[in-house]
Amino acid sequence: MAGELVLLDFWPSPFGMRSRIALAEKGIPYEYREEDLRNKSDLLLQMNPVHKKIPVLIHNGKPVCESVIQVQYIDEVWHDKAPLIPSDPYQRAVARFWVDFIDKKIYELGSKIWKTKGEEQANAKKEFIECLKLLEGELGDKTYFGGESLGYVDVALVPFYSWFYAYEKCGDFSIEAECPKMIAWVKRCMQKESVAKSLPDQEKVYEFILQLKKVFGSE
Amino acid sequence: MAVVELFGTWFSPYAYRVIWALKLKGISYEYIEEDIRNKSPLLLQYNPIHKKVPVLVHDGKPICESTVILQYIDEIWPQNPLLPADPYDRAVALFWIKFADDKVYLMSKLYQADGEEQRAAVKEWLEMLEVMEENALIGGKKFFGGDEINMVDIAFSFVAHWLGVLEDVVGLEIFEPHKFPRVSSWIQNFKSIPLIKENLPDADKMSAFSKHGREMMLASKSN
Numbered sequence: 001m002a003g004e005l006v007l008l009d010f011w012p013s014p015f016g017m018r019s020r021i022a023l024a025e026k027g028i029p030y031e032y033r034e035e036d037l038r039n040k041s042d043l044l045l046q047m048n049p050v051h052k053k054i055p056v057l058i059h060n061g062k063p064v065c066e067s068v069i070q071v072q073y074i075d076e077v078w079h080d081k082a083p084l085i086p087s088d089p090y091q092r093a094v095a096r097f098w099v100d101f102i103d104k105k106i107y108e109l110g111s112k113i114w115k116t117k118g119e120e121q122a123n124a125k126k127e128f129i130e131c132l133k134l135l136e137g138e139l140g141d142k143t144y145f146g147g148e149s150l151g152y153v154d155v156a157l158v159p160f161y162s163w164f165y166a167y168e169k170c171g172d173f174s175i176e177a178e179c180p181k182m183i184a185w186v187k188r189c190m191q192k193e194s195v196a197k198s199l200p201d202q203e204k205v206y207e208f209i210l211q212l213k214k215v216f217g218s219e
Numbered sequence: 220m221a222v223v224e225l226f227g228t229w230f231s232p233y234a235y236r237v238i239w240a241l242k243l244k245g246i247s248y249e250y251i252e253e254d255i256r257n258k259s260p261l262l263l264q265y266n267p268i269h270k271k272v273p274v275l276v277h278d279g280k281p282i283c284e285s286t287v288i289l290q291y292i293d294e295i296w297p298q299n300p301l302l303p304a305d306p307y308d309r310a311v312a313l314f315w316i317k318f319a320d321d322k323v324y325l326m327s328k329l330y331q332a333d334g335e336e337q338r339a340a341v342k343e344w345l346e347m348l349e350v351m352e353e354n355a356l357i358g359g360k361k362f363f364g365g366d367e368i369n370m371v372d373i374a375f376s377f378v379a380h381w382l383g384v385l386e387d388v389v390g391l392e393i394f395e396p397h398k399f400p401r402v403s404s405w406i407q408n409f410k411s412i413p414l415i416k417e418n419l420p421d422a423d424k425m426s427a428f429s430k431h432g433r434e435m436m437l438a439s440k441s442n
Contacts, residue, residue, distance in 0.1 A: 050318065050350055064310045066317055076306040093282045093291040100284050101268065134268060 003060040005030035008044050010037055012205050014107065015067035016055040017159035017198050022074045024194035025082040025150060068099055071155055085152045098138055098145070099156040105131045106160050114170040114209050115216060125171050132179040139185055150192065158189045158199070165202035166209040223248040224276040226262050228255055230420050230428065232323070232377040233285040234273040239373055240289050242414055244296040286320055289370055301370040312371050315354070315363065319374035322347045326377060329385060329393075330429070333437060337389070344393050348402060351378065355401040361408045372409055379406045384422050388429045 007023070007030055009016035023030055035044055035054050047056045047063035057064040057073070064073050075084045086092045109131065112124035135157065139145055145153035164175050164186075176183040189195045223241070225248050227234025241248050253262055253272050265274045265281035274281050275288045277295070282288050293301045303309045325347060329340040355363065363371035378394075386393055396403040410416055 050354075059307070062307060064307070065314055069310050069313045069317070072313070073306055073310045076309075089291055089294045090277075090280055090282075092294070093287050096287045096290065097282070097284055100287060 004058075006033060006058040007031070008033050008035050008041070008047065008054050008056040008058070010035050010054050011200055012162070012208050013054060014159035014163065017162065018067040018155050019055050019057055019070045019074065020198035021150075021155050021158070021194050022071045022084060024198055025084065025155075025192075026074065026078045027081065028074070028078055068103065068156065071152065075152075082149070084146065084150065084155055086146070095145070095152045098135070098153045101131075102135075102153070102156050102160075106157070110160060110163055110167055113167045114213065121171060125173055128167070129175075129178045132175070132182050136179055136181045139181065143188060144185070150189065150194070154189060158186060158195055161186045161190075162199040162202055162205050163209075166206040169206055170209065170213075221278040222276075224251060225249070226251045226253050226259075226265065226274040226276070227272045228253050230425050231272055232326075232381050235418065235420070236285045236373050236376065237273045237275060237288050237292070238418055239376075239415065240292045240301060240370075242418065243299050243301070243368075244292065245298070246292070246296055286316060286370075286374070289373065293370070299367075301364075301373070303369075312363075312369065315371045316374040318350070319371070319377075323377055326381060326385060329389060330433060331436065333440075337391075341391065341393055348378070348394065348399050351375065351402050352399045355405050362405065368409065368412065368415075372405075375405075376409065376415075378402065379409045380419055380422070381425075384425045384429065387422075387426045388433055 005023075005028065007016070007019055009020070009032060011034060020032075033041075033043075035041060037054070040052060043058075044054065044056060045052055047058055048054075048065045051065065053065075055067055055070065057070045059073075059077070064070050072085060086095055106128075109124050109128040113121060113128060116124065138153075145151050145157070168175055190199070223246055225234070225237055225241070227237070227250065229252060238250075251259075251261075253259060255272075258270060262272070262274060263270055265276060266272075266283045269283060271283070273285055273288060274283050275291070276282075277291075282291050289301060302312055325340065325344055329337065329344065332340045360366070362368045363375065382394055394402075410419075
């Protein structure tokens with residue numbers, strides 16, 4: 001069942017982190033391969049010819065692309081340990097809805113926060129906080145979005161925490177001040193080894209963003 | 220028996236995805252037509268985040284986002300499955316569904332564009348169609364789903380019917396059948412299925428409706 005498992009990834013990618021967390025939660029050994037996105041490997045181009053993007057999960061030589069699909073695949077194949085996706089179909093639909101929401105909103109708005117200035121940045125910050133508040137509403141009083149254990153939505157969202165410091169520095173605001181429940185949830189997640197080991201240091205991400213800003217010329 | 224309700228609009232490709240899935244599985248449902256410019260309080264209550272159609276309500280519980288709805292329908296009513304049973308094949312199907320979902324925005328991008336923006340939108344459409352052409356009907360299959368349609372075919376349906384309407388509205392031929400023979404065959408196969416053929420919004424009606432909307436939109440853009 002385990003077979004050969006390779007993850008083509010890039011250390012600051014929140015999408016790659018999702019698969020890292022899922023694999024760690026289930027204790028599945030795999031080979032992590034760092035890609036240089038300015039010089040993509042032949043393997044990456046061969047395994048994801050349509051998008052040429054990471055992460056790519058290669059299981060017994062066959063590629064699974066798109067982080068959300070990878071997490072679902074991992075959960076289905078290694079279903080006996082640490083289930084991530086709810087077993088009830090309605091709860092599953094609710095979880096998929098929120099993962100879709102995160103995918104549509106969080107990355108794009110976060111990118112606008114560090115890439116832009118002035119009014120565009122202000123609007124992005126406002127909408128970003130609104131989205132986090134909606135997610136706080138969905139979390140409610142639960143320990144995790146998945147209830148008592150880490151679930152699909154937790155795995156999809158928590159990687160973005162590694163970018164929060166960069167967003168805050170670039171946007172000159174405090175996410176914790178606006179969304180304390182969200183940060184409290186993050187801290188609970190970070191107590192889990194699977195999460196803590198899968199997320200890079202926030203300061204490292206910030207340095208990376210600063211380098212990107214120079215390239216984009218927005219400094 | 221549990222009540223199934225579907226909130227949609229007569230021209231929405233997303234609503235039709237759900238209609239086809241329900242009909243394929245023989246599920247009776249009540250259809251509620253929404254006026255996009257005057258959304259009902261019920262719709263806003265069922266989909267407060269996006270305030271959009273389609274929304275499926277099953278036993279009073281709302282499910283939003285067409286692809287989420289399709290997966291829910293497939294799981295609750297397993298007859299005539301819309302996704303492969305094997306986890307790897309299912310991951311591949313979901314990849315193509317996401318690809319299609321990520322490209323539907325090209326409909327409104329082209330609709331809203333003129334001049335340079337229009338050229339850019341057409342280029343993106345052609346790139347998308349080329350990817351579809353390379354990956355459609357491999358190994359002599361009739362559909363993405365094999366001998367029968369599945370969720371991937373349903374996801375690409377906007378190319379089969381709505382693209383033609385859009386071409387008429389903007390006055391451009393983007394899809395040249397001889398350039399995309401496999402996609403062309405797939406479109407013919409897809410639209411020949413009685414269930415699909417009998418459940419499509421009228422192209423002329425959509426065209427007239429969209430042309431009017433586009434004229435107004437472009438006029439206000441240039442003001």
